[in-house]
Amino acid sequence: MDERVPRDFETLRATILERRQSLPKRIAQIAAYALDNPDDIAFGTAASIAASAGVQPSTLIRFAQQLGFDGFTSLQLVFRERLRERNSSYDERLAALRAKAEEGAGHRAIFDGFVAAASTSLNDISGRLNEEHFEDAIALLAKAETIYVLAKRRSYPVASYIAYALGKLKIRNQLIESAAGLNAEMISFASPRDAVIAISFSPYAPAAIEEARVIFEQGVPIVAITDSSFSPLAQFAKVWFEVAEADFAGFRSLSATMALAMALTVAVGEKRRDAGRKRKA
């Protein structure tokens, strides 16, 4: 292996693109495959990759050698490293920032930490969202007469934004607040023709759980946003989402929850519009 072998994925990618024109047909074929399916290169065997790309294993090795590697194995390392880095970068960065903040590295570190926590959470949820559950939740909420929004304490900001958005979309909704102490009455109005969005994270506010239970027993369908399958909310919910928010300095990010909440809200609005249009036609 000479000294200018690309050892990181981006350099490798650039090198391949640059030489693309001058590569022989089969080598070009495997090159294109490599850039299109980097994960397969990272995990596959020379034989399996070659088969998927429609070439011989030997071609794959020649490709690696043309790039300056001494074989497929060394080339594969670059693709594996890429996966490793991608995955760890956020978490590691967050860990570093936490450590920095703890040793009193100034206020900028705190800010960076919250930004990183939010990014991590978003990154995480965008991979995890269960699309089927999402569609179910939208369908369920779209046909509700009134959407009740239930959340306490830490989750309350999310609930208030949902309520705001529902209002803007002209969807009848009711935020279940504790302030006036009239929650019980408010809840008693909910019927099976309505629906509830309930949000609660560990440590679960007992009031939220209790209210969810009552609503559940009234037969009102519940969509829950919570943080684990062991959440007491999950047992009452028709559909539930697990959202893992990263935390920093003891405060959990709300960014992923917010994104999910907004997406739900807007999607419900859209579905209702579509339904309305159909009914007219």
Next chain:
Amino acid sequence: MDERVPRDFETLRATILERRQSLPKRIAQIAAYALDNPDDIAFGTAASIAASAGVQPSTLIRFAQQLGFDGFTSLQLVFRERLRERNSSYDERLAALRAKAEEGAGHRAIFDGFVAAASTSLNDISGRLNEEHFEDAIALLAKAETIYVLAKRRSYPVASYIAYALGKLKIRNQLIESAAGLNAEMISFASPRDAVIAISFSPYAPAAIEEARVIFEQGVPIVAITDSSFSPLAQFAKVWFEVAEADFAGFRSLSATMALAMALTVAVGEKRRDAGRKRKA
């Protein structure tokens, strides 16, 4: 391999945690290593992993078999699949989903849009934050007797989270809500020894601006979070932050504002703790 072999990482993880107590010493050792270093399991060879974990390769295979796999290789597949799923890179996924959305695929695109908007906003603010203003704001808020939090409508969720966090940090604060119609009285209590965090974005809620004006005239210092230098809030503020939130489907992300708000809050808490310590010493 029998039918109840965990085939996704989360199930596998749960299974391991559940059986942890009943595992023999060396098996437990490799089990702990696996959960702590999942990437190594995904990429390594039986020999290299065993060496890192301080056990024999055969133990690693026994571990896999105890879990119901027929060997290390099948176990490793689960760890690889995890990386694949987690990793299908953010951009790639986004591009794919955008394409899907264009051919009329449904609601996933909405979710994706909100995640993208939040990410963009975070990305943007992390470059823009004026560190000097940030320090000024912290200093100003740290010496306040009571921190008033003022926000309406769209910004209200942020205010409620600030209030929640300030409460947890045992910092006296007052959320200026409109519900009871007692805002005017509440505001009249604010003195120059207090401070205000005011949040408002275009279109600025007239009530928020009006209240900010009154407070300003009472000589109470204001820290504003808003979206442009032309914001009517800016003229009343001692320190103000410009936060550019990306929007999607007509709803602005709150992620950057939230991150800034949390950072401010926690930094204020920290500064107070430091000041308290010094005073004692």
Next chain:
DNA sequence: AGCAATATGAAATAATAATTCCAATCCATA
């Protein structure tokens, strides 16, 4: 068209890695 250089396919071989096996050790129990 004919020749040389290059590229490709397929099978043989070499290397590497997973798995098995068996002896040694540990641990609980009588």
Next chain:
DNA sequence: TATGGATTGGAATTATTATTTCATATTGCT
């Protein structure tokens, strides 16, 4: 403390996988 069963270590074996080799095909050039 003796005994049986479970657990572990380490080498032997087997399997898998990368690489090399060589015959064949293709391409570019005069």
